[in-house]
Amino acid sequence: MSQENEVQRSTYIAKQLKKKEVVDARIAAATQERGVTILLTGNGKGKSSSAFGTMARSLGHQKRAAVIQFIKGRKETGEQLFFASHPNVEFHVMGHGFTWETRDPELEKTAAEQAWQQALIYLQDPNIDFVLLDEITYMYKYGHLEVADLIAALNTRPNHQNVMMTGRTAPRELMEMVDTHSKIADERHAFRAGLKAQAGIEW
């Protein structure tokens, strides 16, 4: 190895060790062990898929999960086809009412309330390690559910339980109380370039 290369290598190693030190110090400071609440918002692609990916990760570690999808599409989704039959997953799609094509706010509200009652059961069940409330935030936007009820349920859930929630926007009270909040920005989207939505990517 040339002397110049050796210097480069040493500099690189020194930088990496410095980074490791910083990361290790942060890891040492993070000692509290309990379940977390995670909120994913924003207009970019990836919110629900991120939640389902995290669920897969939990299932990989033999955790038990429950899903409530608050918006029902016209087609059966890939995530439902993939996860609904898993022995450690309870999978619910809101019975009827709200879709992007809906016309009836009263049917929607009733369906939202039924789905929320189902969600509440899981949020009180210590056997459920991971709860996914997919697209729940639209229910607050449309006035079908009360965010105070969600916050109360999150605050009294089993200590080890992780909860993920998705939706384009979210009430401020929710954003302020969750442990983790990622916001997904749409920098560029295939749809705008005229590309057709497809099974396995969009649903």
Add this chain to the structure above:
Amino acid sequence: MSQENEVQRSTYIAKQLKKKEVVDARIAAATQERGVTILLTGNGKGKSSSAFGTMARSLGHQKRAAVIQFIKGRKETGEQLFFASHPNVEFHVMGHGFTWETRDPELEKTAAEQAWQQALIYLQDPNIDFVLLDEITYMYKYGHLEVADLIAALNTRPNHQNVMMTGRTAPRELMEMVDTHSKIADERHAFRAGLKAQAGIEW
């Protein structure tokens, strides 16, 4: 129903129909059918999990998928435990070398090149519908791989193939050529509040 309620209901329905019209027009304009390239960047939580969630969605529709993880952690990840045994998934974790704890840039580079050769095989294979290049963008940041090689491979891949790539930052050339790019911002993270990382959420 009171007259006031009836008016509210009609207004709501009219608004929803208007929205549906706009969405329908956009759907009608998106007619091109081919696979897409999707890039997920940003410092927020959810990039890899979003890619794995999309992969689950693809698997739900009976697609075939291949994963190359360019960064290997110390522990076996939930996503590997969950997906690696699936009959429609090829799962590779970079053989050795690069981890967040590494010290040797030359070993890293060799490992990165080997992983890239494996990725290339899938990017040329018409039987693979979905390719996930997890944390690949770090390889360009550290100079272990050339982004021009990735772009050439994306441009010549099978027409129907979807490719997802993740990493905190990405080279500008890549951001400018992908079909979809979502950037995940870290609005709040449990780690900073002293919460310990846990199996099923962080790995």
